[in-house]
Amino acid sequence: MNGSTEMLVVVLAAMAQALAILAGALLLAAVMTVVERRLLGLWQDRHGPNRVGPWGSLQLVADMIKILFKEDWIPPFADRALFVLAPAIAMASLLLSFMIIPWTPTWGVADWHIGLLFFFAMAGINVYAVLLGGWSSGNKYALLGAMRATAQTLSYEVFMGLSLMGVVALAGSFNLRDIVAAQQGLWFIVPQFFGFCTFLVAGVAVTHRHPFDQPEAEQELADGYHIEYSGMKFGMFYVGEYLGMVLVSALIVTLFFGGWHGPWLPPFVWFALKTAALLVLFVLLRASLPRPRFDRMMSFGWRVCLPLTLINLLVTGAAILWLSPAAD
Amino acid sequence: MRSMSQAMPSNAASREDRADDPVVVALRQRLGARAIGVQATLTGMPVVWLARESLCDALALLRDMPEPFEMLFDLSAVDERLRSRREGLPEADFTVFYHLLSVSRNRDVMLKVALAEGDLTLPSVRSLYPNADWYEREVWDMFGIVFRGHPHLTRLLMPPTWEGHPLRKDYPARATEFDPYTLTVEGQEREQRALQFDPEAWGMQRESEDTDFMFLNLGPNHPSAHGAFRIVLQLDGEVIVDCVPDIGYHHRGAEKMAERQSWHSYIPYTDRVDYTGGVVNNLPYVLAAETLAGIEVPERVKVIRVMLTELFRVNSHLLYLGTYLQDLGAMTPVFYAFTDRQKAYEVIEAITGFRMHPAWFRIGGVAQDLPRGWERLMRDFLAWMPKRLREYERAMMDNAIVRQRTRHIAAYTTREALAWGVTGPNLRATGLDFDLRKQRPYSGYEQFDFEVPVGANGDILDRGRLRIEEMRQSLRIIQQCVDHMPAGDYKADHPLTTPPPRERMLEHIETLITHFLQVSWGPVLEANESLAMIEATKGINGYYLTSDGSTMSYRTRIRTPSFPHLQQIPAVIRGALVSDLIAHLGSLDFVMADVDR
Numbered sequence: 001m002n003g004s005t006e007m008l009v010v011v012l013a014a015m016a017q018a019l020a021i022l023a024g025a026l027l028l029a030a031v032m033t034v035v036e037r038r039l040l041g042l043w044q045d046r047h048g049p050n051r052v053g054p055w056g057s058l059q060l061v062a063d064m065i066k067i068l069f070k071e072d073w074i075p076p077f078a079d080r081a082l083f084v085l086a087p088a089i090a091m092a093s094l095l096l097s098f099m100i101i102p103w104t105p106t107w108g109v110a111d112w113h114i115g116l117l118f119f120f121a122m123a124g125i126n127v128y129a130v131l132l133g134g135w136s137s138g139n140k141y142a143l144l145g146a147m148r149a150t151a152q153t154l155s156y157e158v159f160m161g162l163s164l165m166g167v168v169a170l171a172g173s174f175n176l177r178d179i180v181a182a183q184q185g186l187w188f189i190v191p192q193f194f195g196f197c198t199f200l201v202a203g204v205a206v207t208h209r210h211p212f213d214q215p216e217a218e219q220e221l222a223d224g225y226h227i228e229y230s231g232m233k234f235g236m237f238y239v240g241e242y243l244g245m246v247l248v249s250a251l252i253v254t255l256f257f258g259g260w261h262g263p264w265l266p267p268f269v270w271f272a273l274k275t276a277a278l279l280v281l282f283v284l285l286r287a288s289l290p291r292p293r294f295d296r297m298m299s300f301g302w303r304v305c306l307p308l309t310l311i312n313l314l315v316t317g318a319a320i321l322w323l324s325p326a327a328d
Numbered sequence: 329m330r331s332m333s334q335a336m337p338s339n340a341a342s343r344e345d346r347a348d349d350p351v352v353v354a355l356r357q358r359l360g361a362r363a364i365g366v367q368a369t370l371t372g373m374p375v376v377w378l379a380r381e382s383l384c385d386a387l388a389l390l391r392d393m394p395e396p397f398e399m400l401f402d403l404s405a406v407d408e409r410l411r412s413r414r415e416g417l418p419e420a421d422f423t424v425f426y427h428l429l430s431v432s433r434n435r436d437v438m439l440k441v442a443l444a445e446g447d448l449t450l451p452s453v454r455s456l457y458p459n460a461d462w463y464e465r466e467v468w469d470m471f472g473i474v475f476r477g478h479p480h481l482t483r484l485l486m487p488p489t490w491e492g493h494p495l496r497k498d499y500p501a502r503a504t505e506f507d508p509y510t511l512t513v514e515g516q517e518r519e520q521r522a523l524q525f526d527p528e529a530w531g532m533q534r535e536s537e538d539t540d541f542m543f544l545n546l547g548p549n550h551p552s553a554h555g556a557f558r559i560v561l562q563l564d565g566e567v568i569v570d571c572v573p574d575i576g577y578h579h580r581g582a583e584k585m586a587e588r589q590s591w592h593s594y595i596p597y598t599d600r601v602d603y604t605g606g607v608v609n610n611l612p613y614v615l616a617a618e619t620l621a622g623i624e625v626p627e628r629v630k631v632i633r634v635m636l637t638e639l640f641r642v643n644s645h646l647l648y649l650g651t652y653l654q655d656l657g658a659m660t661p662v663f664y665a666f667t668d669r670q671k672a673y674e675v676i677e678a679i680t681g682f683r684m685h686p687a688w689f690r691i692g693g694v695a696q697d698l699p700r701g702w703e704r705l706m707r708d709f710l711a712w713m714p715k716r717l718r719e720y721e722r723a724m725m726d727n728a729i730v731r732q733r734t735r736h737i738a739a740y741t742t743r744e745a746l747a748w749g750v751t752g753p754n755l756r757a758t759g760l761d762f763d764l765r766k767q768r769p770y771s772g773y774e775q776f777d778f779e780v781p782v783g784a785n786g787d788i789l790d791r792g793r794l795r796i797e798e799m800r801q802s803l804r805i806i807q808q809c810v811d812h813m814p815a816g817d818y819k820a821d822h823p824l825t826t827p828p829p830r831e832r833m834l835e836h837i838e839t840l841i842t843h844f845l846q847v848s849w850g851p852v853l854e855a856n857e858s859l860a861m862i863e864a865t866k867g868i869n870g871y872y873l874t875s876d877g878s879t880m881s882y883r884t885r886i887r888t889p890s891f892p893h894l895q896q897i898p899a900v901i902r903g904a905l906v907s908d909l910i911a912h913l914g915s916l917d918f919v920m921a922d923v924d925r
Contacts, residue, residue, distance in 0.1 A: 044663040140544050144566065144906070211657065211729070221906075290729045291657020293907045294566065 018099075018109045025098045029242035034059045036242075036283045043287040072231035079136035086133030087229065087236035089125065094243040097122040101250045102177045104260050104267040115176040116168065119251065120161050123206050126244075127153045130208075133237070134225035145224020148294055153206055155301045160202035162309040166195040166316035167255050180259035189256040191319075194312040196256045198305045203252065205301070207244035210286035212297065249278035346374040351390070351437050358389050365418060370619045371859040371872070373436040377418055380441050380450060383426075387456050390428055390437065397428035397437065398746040400453075402887040403463035405471045406874060407497045409445070413855035413877050421445040422471060426453070427859075427872075427887070431746065431762050443473065452478040459749040462895045470495035470583075480530070485576040485924055488522040494584055501581075501588045525560045530572055532562050539564050544906075548577045552655050552910045555920030559897065559909075566906045571898050575891075578920035586884030590850025591617055592826040594881070596687035598871075601886060602922040603684060604644040605865045606676070607636050610689035612871040615770060615860035617691045620853040620875050621824040628816040629693045630772035635706075635809035636679065636688070637771075637862075638802040642713070643672040644865035645795045645802075648917045652792055653724050655914030656733050661724055668716055675705045691851065692825030697818040706810050713803055717796055725793055734788035738900050738912035741786060748899065749892030752867025753794045754916060758786035764863040771862075776805050788915040795917070824851045850879040866890055866917050886925050890918035 034049065038056065041048020050056035074083055097119050099109040112118060127150055134146020168174055170191060171182035179188075189196050205212040221227075226237045253259060253274040260267030292300070346352060347366045352374045356364050365377035378386055390397040405424045408414065420442030427438045441450060452475040453460045464475040465484040472493035475481055483490055492499055500506060511519075525543055527534055534541060547558035556577035562570040582601055586594050598609040611633060618625065650665030673683050679702055680686035680695070688695045724730055740750075742758040755762060763780040765773040781797035783790030819829050826846050833843040855877035861870040867889025876882035893916050901909050 040659075044660050045667055046663055140542060144544075147565075210659075213657075287660050289658065290653065290724070290727060290733065292729050293733055293905065295905065296732060 014109075017107060021098060021101075021103065021107070021109055022095065025095065025243065025246060026239070028246050029239050030060055030064075032242040032245060032279060033063065033238070035279075036286075039280065039283045040287055043284070067232060067235040070231040072233060075138060075228050077138040078228060079138065082132045082136035083228075084233070086129050086136060087233045087240070089132070090129030090240040091236045091243065093122045093126040093129065094240055094247055097247050098243075098250075100176055101247075101254060102180055102259060103250075103271055107268070108177070111175065111177055113173070113175050116164060116174045116179075120157070123153075123157060123160070126206070127157075129237075129240070130225050133229070137225070137228040139228050141221045141223070142225050142227050145221045145227070148221075149208065149225055151298060152208075152212065152294075152301075155298055156202045156205035156212075156305075159198055159301065159306045159309040160206065162306070162313060163195045163198040163202060164255060165309075165313050166192045169313075169316055169320055176254050176259075180254055180261070183258040183261060187256060187258040187261075192256065192312070192316070194308055195316075196252070198309045198312070199255070200252065201305055203248035204282070204285065207241060207248055209241070209245060209282055211289045211291050213291065245279060245282050246275070249275045249282070252278055349374045349437075351435065352376060354393060355386055355389065359386060367417060367440070369857040369859075371438065371857055373438055373859070375438045375440060375857075377440045377442065380443070383439065383441055384451055384453060384456070386439055387426065387428075387453055391456055395430060395432040397430040397433075398743075399429040399431070399749055399751075400426065400457035400459055400463070401429040401436065401749065401868070402427040402870065402872070402885065403460055403467065404872075404885050404887075405467045405473055405495075406883045406885075407471060407495065408442075410497045411874075411876050411882055418442045419444070422448060422473060424450060424467060424473060427870075431760065434767050448473045449476055450474070451476050454478060457749075458747055458899070459892050459895055462891065469493065472496065483576070485579040487519065487576070489519060494581060499584075501584050525572070527562065530570075532570055536564075541569060546909075548574075552913055554651065554913060554918060557894070557913075557918075557920050557923070561906070561909070563906070568901055568904055568906065568909060570902060571909070573894050573897050575894060575920070575923050577924065579924035580921070582925040583884055583886055586881045588880060590879050591853055591881065592691060592846075592850045594884070595689065595691075596685065598886075599685040599687045600921060601888060601925055602644075602864060602866060602869065602890070602919060604647050604919055605869075605922075606640040606643070606684060607633075607680070607686050607688050608640045608644075608862070608864050609869065610687065611637055611771065612860040612862045612864070612869050613873075614689045614691050615862070616858045616871045616873045617853065619858035619860065620856055620873060621691060621822070621851065622854075623692045623820050623822045623824060625693055625820045626816045626818075627772070627814040629818060629820065631809050631813055632694050632698065632818065633689060633771050634773065634776070635806055635813075636676070638805045638809075639672060639676060639709075641802045641865050642799050642806075643669050643676070644917075645799050646672070648795055649720060649792070652795075652914040652917075653730070655910050656730055658724060658727075658730070661720065664716070664720075668713065671709050671712055675702070675709050678702060678705050690819065690826060692822055693817070693819030698813075703810055703813075706806065710803055710807055710810070713799070717799055721793075721796060725789075725796065731789060733907070733911055734792065734915070736785060737788050737908050738904060738915070739785055739787035740896070740900050744896075744899065745786065748896040750867070750896060751889050751892075752863065752865075753798060754791060754867060754893055756780065757783035757790040757794050759784050764861060764868060768861070770860070776808050778802075778804050788911050791915040791917075824853070826851050852877065852879055861887075864889060866919075866922060867893065888922045888925060890916075890920075890922035893918055894923055 034056070038048040048056070049059040052058040052062045074080060100112060100115040100118050102108040130149040130153070131146050134142040134149065167179060167188050170188060171179040173179060226234055229237060253271060257274050260271045262270035352364070352366060355376060359378070359382045363379055363382050367375040367377060369375050403424070403426050405422055408420045408423055422443040422445070423440050424443065425438055425440045427436060429436050443450070450473060452464055454464070462484060464478055465481060467473050468475065468481050469484045469486050470493055482488065486494065525545060527543060542563040544561040544563050545558065546561055547553040548556040558574040558577065560572045560574065561568050582597055585597050589597065595610055595613065598613045599606060601609050646665045646669050650662030653661040676686065677683055678699055680688040682688070740758065742760045745755045745758050759782055761780055761782050764770070766780055778801045781794050781801065783794050819825050823842060828839065828843045828846055830843070833839050853875045855875050857872070857874045859870060859872040861868050869889060870887035872885040872887065873881055874883040897912070901912055
């Protein structure tokens with residue numbers, strides 16, 4: 001009996017931790033929607049939302065109330081089942097990916113040996129959200145957006161995986177905790193600088209953030225794949241975008257910036273600070289860059305990023321063999 | 329028609345009808361002396377009456393002669409049936425006029441054809457001038473004149489289900505003269521069905537051997553359509569195989585309104601044509617009205633007008649720049665541009681009392697004198713702008729992505745531009761130096777020191793960069809206005825100046841009566857025709873006024889630059905991507921009110 005009670009406590013504690021991380025990730029994504037607007041305001045020489053609550057702090061609440069009470073309209077020409085399923089996939093696939101992130105030495109949901117592969121799988125599934133959402137809407141703009149999204153994500157996922165293989169090779173594991181541990185002395189951004197660059201590009205691309213927001217491309221496709229969505233279904237796509245941002249930032253911190261490692265401050269604070277800095281970078285990209293044309297972006301992926309990751313992987317492999325003590 | 333030259337008032341014939349103009353002489357040689365009548369007007373160009381049969385001959389001659397008339401600048405019509413003062417003119421119920429422009433000669437000529445009510449047909453001249461396409465459709469739409477050989481003579485500005493031809497004189501202008509407007513559910517469905525795009529009607533295939541085309545309806549509500557503009561795209565993937573622009577959603581009958589407003593009270597309507605241009609719109613209208621009235625305005629008026637026109641040019645170009653970059657996906661510059669526009673508006677507000685639509689120019693002057701302290705405001709603005717322009721260039725126009733999106737994209741040559749009636753910065757981006765402020769100075773532009781920037785490639789990049797350089801030149805002009813503002817009156821001392829200077833009104837009974845009549849009825853302008861063209865913010869804007877000797881205009885033709893710019897889109901954009909179309913739309917600088925009027 002004693003053993004099973006202990007077991008129960010452990011299970012409950014793990015569940016509580018998982019729930020806390022889930023809530024934390026969701027909350028962070030939601031807060032980012034407001035933070036982004038304030039930051040954009042700052043860089044665009046204007047105020048941004050500052051009316052609700054002190055310094056606009058309750059803007060999020062106002063947004064939530066608004067989006068929850070909006071009419072949840074499903075167009076009569078839409079494919080109902082897929083139309084409802086798509087935003088759920090968008091949000092679920094990203095939320096599940098948060099499982100593998102080691103936030104601190106003790107916090108994290110799953111400590112898997114396939115950790116990184118799980119992320120790739122979830123990112124792959126995420127494409128379906130956009131594809132199905134765009135296709136089932138029965139709208140030509142949505143369809144064009146979905147086509148762009150699919151083409152873009154598929155091409156960028158090819159080298160997204162490859163760009164991380166250098167990290168995996170250096171750490172000798174797909175497990176994110178092992179990867180963080182391997183950065184004790186030197187963050188992987190130094191030996192894996194090109195891996196970092198290409199992963200950052202791919203990360204922005206899979207989250208459809210500017211300048212890789214081709215699937216939405218407001219000026220061209222008038223919001224692309226989620227043009228027909230309203231109410232909370234739109235909200236799920238919307239929060240999903242920010243979840244993606246948080247996820248990619250957290251992953252970059254884990255893979256290239258030593259995760260929670262850092263002097264003086266507690267591990268979680270380090271992790272949070274690094275993630276926040278990357279999130280700000282995401283917003284800054286949006287504030288400062290024009291959008292390249294879709295076909296140029298595809299050729300950039302295939303002709304620049306892919307070869308770069310391959311060369312990086314080759315050099316990393318060669319260096320590891322060169323430096324490792326002769327095998328027995 | 330035969331002996332019309334003789335029938336003209338003999339004293340005017342030698343001076344105003346320009347019968348000895350080389351173009352008229354050439355036409356007479358080709359068509360025979362009998363086929364031609366010359367009308368004396370105040371339009372500043374030879375106005376030649378032709379028989380319908382010789383129209384195509386005459387146009388072909390003018391288009392292909394050495395130093396040709398490259399551009400069909402304008403084409404429209406007049407319903408002559410109620411015109412009482414047309415002594416010496418050929419019998420006509422309707423007149424269709426063709427205004428041709430020669431860049432090489434820097435001259436214009438206007439051809440007119442008289443039509444009888446029972447036989448309102450003309451040959452289409454689309455094959456000679458491609459931009460006649462929309463103009464002929466507009467004339468059919470507004471007057472019901474049929475152009476034989478036009479492949480798509482349908483409504484252009486009015487909805488496809490419309491009945492009647494609004495610019496005919498028997499068509500009412502007031503809402504109270506119509507039955508009350510109702511729209512039932514069935515009616516709405518009928519209207520929507522009528523707007524459904526039918527590819528076959530435009531000679532388009534629905535599929536080719538290996539692909540089904542998608543027909544994408546872009547607009548009339550679309551974030552990058554810059555107003556209520558619709559363009560239907562025939563897409564193969566994202567490649568535009570063909571497209572059909574559809575306009576008229578912003579049509580407000582500006583030309584019809586002119587026929588029931590006094591000469592004076594029409595000024596605010598002009599503001600709303602190119603609504604980013606503010607007083608720039610007033611200028612050609614008051615210039616044309618002043619020509620009819622015979623008013624010569626004081627130097628101070630000229631300089632004030634130039635100063636505000638250039639200020640509005642900067643203001644309009646800033647809006648252009650912000651939205652142009654936004655259409656390229658850069659979301660920040662538009663906010664900076666609007667900050668700068670606010671600075672401009674602070675000066676505009678202080679001087680005119682309004683922001684977008686000051687309606688501040690008057691026939692014979694401007695509404696008020698400049699307020700005390702205007703120089704300081706203007707100097708502040710002049711000090712602020714140059715560093716901002718440098719910033720736009722460094723942050724955006726030199727950006728690699730912007731260059732990639734714009735260089736050699738949606739490019740056209742000078743020849744094509746002229747054939748399609750493209751004017752203004754969009755024409756100069758092709759490398760042609762043709763700016764009316766230099767070529768045909770008006771309102772005292774000849775006294776200012778400025779340059780006309782020209783591009784080279786005629787692509788989106790050149791169109792963008794040109795505007796920034798134009799803003800610099802405009803600031804130069806404004807600086808000269810501030811430095812050398814002449815003293816004097818802000819209104820001409822002329823009986824037709826409207827409203828008359830109030831200060832002089834109470835001096836004796838004569839001025840009091842004049843004031844009363846002009847304010848209550850409005851001025852009466854002599855029967856004649858006049859035309860003023862100016863270099864507006866988007867290209868050449870022209871007002872062609874016909875007076876029948878009354879308090880209202882008999883016909884006001886507004887030739888706007890945006891209209892031909894939109895008409896040219898299919899010729900430029902075929903084979904490009906959707907993204908390129910959006911960038912092209914952003915680079916054209918049009919507003920729909922300037923297209924639809």
